[in-house]
Amino acid sequence: xxxxxxxxxxxxxxxxxxxxxxxxxxxxxxxxxxxxxxxxxxxxxxxxxxxxxxxxxxxxxxxxxxxxxxxxxxxxxxxxxxxxxxxxxxxxxxxxxxxxxxxxxxxxxxxxxxxxxxxxxxxxxxxxxxxxxxxxxxxxxxxxxxxxxxxxxxxxxxxxxxxxxxxxxxxxxxxxxxxxxxxxxxxxxxxxxxxxxxxxxx
Numbered sequence: 001x002x003x004x005x006x007x008x009x010x011x012x013x014x015x016x017x018x019x020x021x022x023x024x025x026x027x028x029x030x031x032x033x034x035x036x037x038x039x040x041x042x043x044x045x046x047x048x049x050x051x052x053x054x055x056x057x058x059x060x061x062x063x064x065x066x067x068x069x070x071x072x073x074x075x076x077x078x079x080x081x082x083x084x085x086x087x088x089x090x091x092x093x094x095x096x097x098x099x100x101x102x103x104x105x106x107x108x109x110x111x112x113x114x115x116x117x118x119x120x121x122x123x124x125x126x127x128x129x130x131x132x133x134x135x136x137x138x139x140x141x142x143x144x145x146x147x148x149x150x151x152x153x154x155x156x157x158x159x160x161x162x163x164x165x166x167x168x169x170x171x172x173x174x175x176x177x178x179x180x181x182x183x184x185x186x187x188x189x190x191x192x193x194x195x196x197x198x199x200x201x202x
Contacts, residue, residue, distance in 0.1 A: 003137050006127060010145035012179045013079070013123045016152035018086055018172040019114045020163070023156040026105050036154055038104060043150035045107050046115035050124050050142050054135070057125025069193030071129050072186050078122050079183030086176030115149060 027035050061071060127138045152159060163171070 003141055006138060006141035007144045009179075009182055010120070010123060010141055011148055012175050012182070013120050014115060014145055014149040015086060015172070015175065016149040017159075017163070017175070020152070020156050020160050021165075022114060023110060023153060024160045026110060027156070030104050034104075035157070039110070039153050039156065040150075042105060042107070042110040043115065043146070043153055045111035047143075047146050047150075049112060049116035050120060050146060051139075053121045054124040054128050054138060054142055057121070058129040061125065061129050069190040071126055072190030072193065074122070074126075074190075076183045076186030076188075076190060078119050079179050079186060083176040083179035083183060086179065087173050110153075115146075115153070 023039070027038065030038055124138070124142055127141070128135050131138065
Protein backbone atom coordinates (compact mmCIF):
# COMPACT_ATOMS: atom_id res chain seq x y z
CA UNK A 1 0.00 0.00 0.00
CA UNK A 2 1.31 3.43 -0.96
CA UNK A 3 1.06 6.70 0.96
CA UNK A 4 -1.81 8.11 -1.08
CA UNK A 5 -3.89 4.95 -0.91
CA UNK A 6 -3.33 4.76 2.86
CA UNK A 7 -4.29 8.42 3.19
CA UNK A 8 -7.45 7.91 1.13
CA UNK A 9 -8.42 4.83 3.15
CA UNK A 10 -7.95 6.59 6.48
CA UNK A 11 -10.04 9.56 5.34
CA UNK A 12 -12.83 7.14 4.48
CA UNK A 13 -12.51 5.45 7.88
CA UNK A 14 -12.50 8.74 9.80
CA UNK A 15 -15.64 9.67 7.83
CA UNK A 16 -15.57 13.42 8.60
CA UNK A 17 -18.60 14.23 6.44
CA UNK A 18 -20.64 11.46 8.00
CA UNK A 19 -19.88 12.88 11.45
CA UNK A 20 -21.03 16.39 10.55
CA UNK A 21 -24.64 16.13 11.80
CA UNK A 22 -23.56 14.60 15.11
CA UNK A 23 -20.84 17.20 15.72
CA UNK A 24 -23.21 20.06 14.94
CA UNK A 25 -25.76 18.64 17.36
CA UNK A 26 -23.19 18.13 20.11
CA UNK A 27 -21.83 21.69 20.02
CA UNK A 28 -25.14 23.52 19.64
CA UNK A 29 -25.15 24.41 23.35
CA UNK A 30 -21.54 25.69 23.27
CA UNK A 31 -21.20 29.49 22.89
CA UNK A 32 -20.35 30.32 19.29
CA UNK A 33 -17.10 32.09 20.22
CA UNK A 34 -15.82 28.87 21.89
CA UNK A 35 -16.92 26.31 19.31
CA UNK A 36 -13.77 26.27 17.19
CA UNK A 37 -11.57 26.17 20.29
CA UNK A 38 -13.49 23.18 21.64
CA UNK A 39 -13.38 21.38 18.28
CA UNK A 40 -9.63 22.02 17.94
CA UNK A 41 -9.06 20.53 21.39
CA UNK A 42 -11.09 17.43 20.51
CA UNK A 43 -9.14 17.02 17.25
CA UNK A 44 -5.84 17.16 19.16
CA UNK A 45 -7.00 14.45 21.59
CA UNK A 46 -8.00 12.29 18.62
CA UNK A 47 -4.54 12.73 17.07
CA UNK A 48 -2.85 11.61 20.30
CA UNK A 49 -5.02 8.48 20.35
CA UNK A 50 -4.25 7.69 16.70
CA UNK A 51 -0.50 8.19 17.21
CA UNK A 52 -0.53 5.90 20.25
CA UNK A 53 -2.11 3.05 18.31
CA UNK A 54 0.13 3.65 15.29
CA UNK A 55 3.33 3.20 17.32
CA UNK A 56 2.22 0.79 20.04
CA UNK A 57 -0.60 -1.17 18.37
CA UNK A 58 1.72 -3.74 16.71
CA UNK A 59 3.37 -4.53 20.06
CA UNK A 60 -0.05 -5.22 21.53
CA UNK A 61 -0.90 -7.58 18.66
CA UNK A 62 2.47 -9.33 19.08
CA UNK A 63 1.75 -9.89 22.77
CA UNK A 64 -1.56 -11.50 21.82
CA UNK A 65 0.13 -13.68 19.18
CA UNK A 66 -2.05 -12.41 16.31
CA UNK A 67 -0.79 -13.28 12.83
CA UNK A 68 -0.58 -10.98 9.82
CA UNK A 69 -3.37 -12.66 7.79
CA UNK A 70 -5.66 -12.52 10.83
CA UNK A 71 -5.01 -8.80 11.14
CA UNK A 72 -5.86 -8.29 7.45
CA UNK A 73 -9.08 -10.30 7.72
CA UNK A 74 -10.06 -8.52 10.92
CA UNK A 75 -9.33 -5.14 9.38
CA UNK A 76 -11.36 -6.03 6.30
CA UNK A 77 -14.32 -7.05 8.44
CA UNK A 78 -14.08 -3.76 10.37
CA UNK A 79 -13.98 -1.77 7.12
CA UNK A 80 -16.91 -3.74 5.76
CA UNK A 81 -19.06 -3.18 8.86
CA UNK A 82 -18.10 0.49 8.97
CA UNK A 83 -19.04 0.83 5.30
CA UNK A 84 -22.46 -0.69 5.98
CA UNK A 85 -23.02 1.93 8.67
CA UNK A 86 -22.04 4.65 6.22
CA UNK A 87 -24.31 3.34 3.46
CA UNK A 88 -27.20 2.73 5.88
CA UNK A 89 -26.58 5.44 8.52
CA UNK A 90 -28.04 5.02 11.97
CA UNK A 91 -27.30 7.81 14.39
CA UNK A 92 -29.41 6.36 17.16
CA UNK A 93 -26.37 5.55 19.28
CA UNK A 94 -25.20 9.18 19.39
CA UNK A 95 -27.91 11.68 18.61
CA UNK A 96 -26.91 14.61 20.75
CA UNK A 97 -30.44 14.80 22.20
CA UNK A 98 -29.51 13.41 25.60
CA UNK A 99 -28.71 15.35 28.73
CA UNK A 100 -25.01 15.28 27.80
CA UNK A 101 -25.70 17.53 24.81
CA UNK A 102 -26.36 20.38 27.27
CA UNK A 103 -22.73 20.26 28.43
CA UNK A 104 -19.56 21.12 26.55
CA UNK A 105 -18.11 17.98 24.91
CA UNK A 106 -14.83 16.83 26.43
CA UNK A 107 -12.99 13.93 24.75
CA UNK A 108 -16.19 11.85 24.57
CA UNK A 109 -17.93 11.62 22.15
CA UNK A 110 -16.27 13.92 19.56
CA UNK A 111 -12.59 12.99 19.95
CA UNK A 112 -13.45 9.40 20.91
CA UNK A 113 -15.30 7.65 19.33
CA UNK A 114 -16.35 9.99 16.49
CA UNK A 115 -12.87 10.90 15.24
CA UNK A 116 -10.67 8.22 16.81
CA UNK A 117 -13.14 5.40 17.09
CA UNK A 118 -12.53 1.65 17.14
CA UNK A 119 -12.40 1.47 13.34
CA UNK A 120 -9.84 4.27 13.03
CA UNK A 121 -7.65 2.93 15.83
CA UNK A 122 -7.79 -0.59 14.38
CA UNK A 123 -6.94 0.78 10.94
CA UNK A 124 -3.76 2.58 12.00
CA UNK A 125 -2.72 -0.51 13.97
CA UNK A 126 -3.33 -2.62 10.86
CA UNK A 127 -1.16 -0.32 8.73
CA UNK A 128 1.81 -0.30 11.07
CA UNK A 129 1.56 -4.06 11.74
CA UNK A 130 1.20 -5.10 8.08
CA UNK A 131 3.99 -2.81 6.80
CA UNK A 132 6.32 -2.39 9.81
CA UNK A 133 9.21 -0.97 7.79
CA UNK A 134 7.17 2.00 6.56
CA UNK A 135 5.97 3.43 9.85
CA UNK A 136 7.06 6.97 8.98
CA UNK A 137 5.09 6.80 5.74
CA UNK A 138 2.03 5.73 7.72
CA UNK A 139 2.70 8.56 10.14
CA UNK A 140 2.38 10.96 7.21
CA UNK A 141 -0.83 9.25 6.10
CA UNK A 142 -2.34 9.44 9.60
CA UNK A 143 -1.42 13.10 10.03
CA UNK A 144 -2.74 13.93 6.55
CA UNK A 145 -6.05 12.14 7.11
CA UNK A 146 -6.37 13.69 10.57
CA UNK A 147 -5.70 17.16 9.12
CA UNK A 148 -8.46 16.70 6.54
CA UNK A 149 -10.91 15.38 9.14
CA UNK A 150 -10.00 18.18 11.57
CA UNK A 151 -10.53 20.86 8.92
CA UNK A 152 -13.98 19.45 8.19
CA UNK A 153 -14.66 19.31 11.93
CA UNK A 154 -13.62 22.93 12.54
CA UNK A 155 -16.00 24.12 9.85
CA UNK A 156 -18.74 21.61 10.70
CA UNK A 157 -21.59 24.14 11.14
CA UNK A 158 -20.78 25.90 7.85
CA UNK A 159 -20.40 22.66 5.87
CA UNK A 160 -23.59 21.28 7.41
CA UNK A 161 -25.51 24.28 6.10
CA UNK A 162 -23.76 24.13 2.71
CA UNK A 163 -24.26 20.44 1.95
CA UNK A 164 -27.65 19.95 3.52
CA UNK A 165 -28.96 16.61 4.70
CA UNK A 166 -29.31 15.14 1.21
CA UNK A 167 -25.79 16.14 0.15
CA UNK A 168 -24.27 14.64 3.29
CA UNK A 169 -26.18 11.40 2.76
CA UNK A 170 -25.09 11.03 -0.87
CA UNK A 171 -21.43 11.74 -0.03
CA UNK A 172 -21.45 9.35 2.91
CA UNK A 173 -22.94 6.51 0.87
CA UNK A 174 -20.39 7.03 -1.90
CA UNK A 175 -17.53 6.85 0.62
CA UNK A 176 -19.10 3.76 2.17
CA UNK A 177 -19.26 2.01 -1.20
CA UNK A 178 -15.55 2.63 -1.77
CA UNK A 179 -14.77 1.35 1.72
CA UNK A 180 -16.69 -1.89 1.00
CA UNK A 181 -14.35 -2.54 -1.93
CA UNK A 182 -11.27 -1.93 0.23
CA UNK A 183 -12.62 -4.17 2.99
CA UNK A 184 -13.38 -7.05 0.63
CA UNK A 185 -9.89 -6.78 -0.88
CA UNK A 186 -8.30 -6.95 2.59
CA UNK A 187 -10.37 -10.00 3.52
CA UNK A 188 -9.39 -11.79 0.30
CA UNK A 189 -5.72 -10.93 0.89
CA UNK A 190 -5.88 -12.26 4.44
CA UNK A 191 -7.64 -15.47 3.43
CA UNK A 192 -5.06 -16.08 0.70
CA UNK A 193 -2.39 -15.98 3.41
CA UNK A 194 -3.95 -19.06 5.02
CA UNK A 195 -4.87 -21.05 1.93
CA UNK A 196 -2.13 -23.08 0.19
CA UNK A 197 -1.41 -22.22 -3.39
CA UNK A 198 -2.91 -24.84 -5.70
CA UNK A 199 -2.08 -25.23 -9.40
CA UNK A 200 -4.78 -24.52 -11.93
CA UNK A 201 -6.37 -27.69 -13.34
CA UNK A 202 -5.15 -28.55 -16.83
